[in-house]
Amino acid sequence: MPKKEIYDKLSIYIPQKKMGERPVERLIKLGEKHDRSINYLVVDAILQYLEREENRS
Numbered sequence: 001m002p003k004k005e006i007y008d009k010l011s012i013y014i015p016q017k018k019m020g021e022r023p024v025e026r027l028i029k030l031g032e033k034h035d036r037s038i039n040y041l042v043v044d045a046i047l048q049y050l051e052r053e054e055n056r057s
Helices: 023-034 038-056
Strands: none
Touching: 023 038
16 A cells, blocks of 8 residues: 655635634624735644544543
8 A cells, every 4th residue: 555645735625504604704704904925824723622532532
């Protein structure tokens, strides 16, 4: 079996059912408010989620 490669880039798919909650627009607004990029906010949210879930185990 070939070895899996690890990539340093990430893209996300937002399901149509969640588009009504306007996640991208909300991230843009929050990023402008805190002078952060959307990428920064998304990565920070992922890291917080991972920390929370890994501490549950």
